[in-house]
Amino acid sequence: MSEITTRGELLNFVEEHEIGTMRVGAVDIDGVWRGKRIPVHYFTDSVRESGTNICNILFGWDMLDEMLPGLDYTGWHTGYPDITLKPDLSSLTVVPWEPHTASVVCDIQELDGTPVALSPRQVLRKVLHDAADLGYSASAAYEFEFYILRQSPTELHRSGFRDLEPLTHGSHTYSLQRGHATECVLEIREQLREAGIYIEACNTEHGPGQFEVNIHHGDALRAADQALMLKTPSRRSRPLTATRPRSWPRSTPRGQAPPAMSTRASGLRTAPRRSPATPPANCPIRVTSTWQGSWSSPAT
Numbered sequence: 001m002s003e004i005t006t007r008g009e010l011l012n013f014v015e016e017h018e019i020g021t022m023r024v025g026a027v028d029i030d031g032v033w034r035g036k037r038i039p040v041h042y043f044t045d046s047v048r049e050s051g052t053n054i055c056n057i058l059f060g061w062d063m064l065d066e067m068l069p070g071l072d073y074t075g076w077h078t079g080y081p082d083i084t085l086k087p088d089l090s091s092l093t094v095v096p097w098e099p100h101t102a103s104v105v106c107d108i109q110e111l112d113g114t115p116v117a118l119s120p121r122q123v124l125r126k127v128l129h130d131a132a133d134l135g136y137s138a139s140a141a142y143e144f145e146f147y148i149l150r151q152s153p154t155e156l157h158r159s160g161f162r163d164l165e166p167l168t169h170g171s172h173t174y175s176l177q178r179g180h181a182t183e184c185v186l187e188i189r190e191q192l193r194e195a196g197i198y199i200e201a202c203n204t205e206h207g208p209g210q211f212e213v214n215i216h217h218g219d220a221l222r223a224a225d226q227a228l229m230l231k232t233p234s235r236r237s238r239p240l241t242a243t244r245p246r247s248w249p250r251s252t253p254r255g256q257a258p259p260a261m262s263t264r265a266s267g268l269r270t271a272p273r274r275s276p277a278t279p280p281a282n283c284p285i286r287v288t289s290t291w292q293g294s295w296s297s298p299a300t
Contacts, residue, residue, distance in 0.1 A: 003090065004089045004090075004092055005089065007044065007048065010044055010048060010089065010092075011044060013092065013102070014040055014044065014102075017094050017100075017102065018100050019040050019094070019100055019101065019102045020039070020040055020100040020101070021037050021038070021039065021040060021098075021100060021101045021102075022037070022038045022039075022040055022043040022047070022101075022102055022103070022104060023035065023036075023037055023095060023098075023101060023102070023103035023104070024036050024037075024038050024043070024047060024052060024085055024087060024103075024104055024106060025085065025103075025105070025106060026058075026085055026105060026106040026107070026108050026119065026121060027119075027120050027121065027228060028058040028059065028061075028120075029058075029059055029118060029120065030062065030063045031120065031228075032063055033228055033231070033232070034054070034058050035054070035085060035106070036052060036054070036085075037101075038052065040102075043087075047087065048087055048089065051084040051085050051086040051087065051106070051109070052084070052085050053082040053083065053084055053085070053111075054082065054083060054084075054085055055080050055081075055082060055083075056073070056074045056078075056080060056081055056082065056083040056116075057074065057080045058083070058108075059071075059073055059074060059116070059118045059119075060073070060074040060075060060080065073118060081111070082111060083108055083109065083110055083111065083116055084108070084109045084110070084111060084113075085106035085107075085108060086106055086107045086108070086109050087104045087105075087106050088104065088105055088106060088107055089104065090222070091103075091104050091105035091222070091225045092104045093195045093196050093197075093229070094194065094195055095195065095232075096191045096194040096195055097191050097232070103229070105121070105225045105228065106121075107119070107121055107122065107125075108121070108122065121221075121224070124220065124221060124224055125221065128220055128221060138219075138220040139217050139218060139219065139220060139223070140217060140218070140219075140220040140223040140224070141200075141214065141215055141216065141217035141218075141223060142214075142215045142223060142224075142226070142227040142230070143212065143213070143214050143215075144212065144213050144215075144227070144230060145205055145210060145211070145212045146210070146211060146242050146243065147166060147207065147208075147209045147210050147211075147242070147243055148166070148167040148184065148185075148209050148211060148240055148241070148242050148243075149164055149165060149166060149167065149209060149240060149241040149242075149243060150165040150166070150167055150240060151164070151165060151240075151241060152240065152241060153241050156241060166207075166208035166209025166210075167184070167209040167240065168204065168208060168209050168210075169208050169209075170208060171206050171207070171208075172204045173203075173204060173205055173206045174203050174204065175204050182202060182203075182204060182211065184240060185202045185211050185213065186202070188213070188230075189202060189213070192226075192229065192230060195229060197215065197226045197229055197230065198215070198216040199213050199214065199215060199216070200214045200215070200216050201213075201214050202214070213230070215227060215230065
């Protein structure tokens, strides 16, 4: 991730990394990264400041692009108008698995410049802003657990997603003896390192073909952007498929093995840590079952 703020710095970045294409996008309500590939010269001349428009159906369909009926925000009654993807250059990074390509995560705005309240990134920004008003800052780290299948996505489509073959069989949680199958996960780790994203650890997990990776903690917004990037190389590693099915087919040796993704976050401050505390009553952040951190009052 970069600290680029000016056009000159952006042009230097483009020249240094021989960038020809920019991947510009944001997540929809299901966490799917949606956007466009834009020629770098158009990005540097226009999109970096003005953004690029995209249909607001991003918040009107599901993961399979099936339109959701009965929505107030958008639908046939609104004509699915445009919204604007506004690049956040602090998220700019090279894409090691796509030659001569860089990516940038965007904030989403209405055409009048108003932030789209439904945007997951905007929701996070609001939570962090509200927390800052109370004297808190947040650091977050993401843990992903997923399955790797030996078939490519094309092969899976052809088979109707039947007869899935996991990369490993049986349960080998934390196994170093049988860690040869983690080679593709190590490739993902190195790809992410080139993009400025650091994996603290990776290991085999309980289910057949199941793996876990842990991203190093950091600023909550940047951590979310990095988690988004992790999903991309994990799905492009070799002629394999990384997936998070709702449950594993019963025909596998271990039966059902549902995947998991957990998020760990904690409140940070510079003063000495006090005894563990719960968020104050007027705090807009609500602790859920995934919370595994702690809150501390700001220094007085």
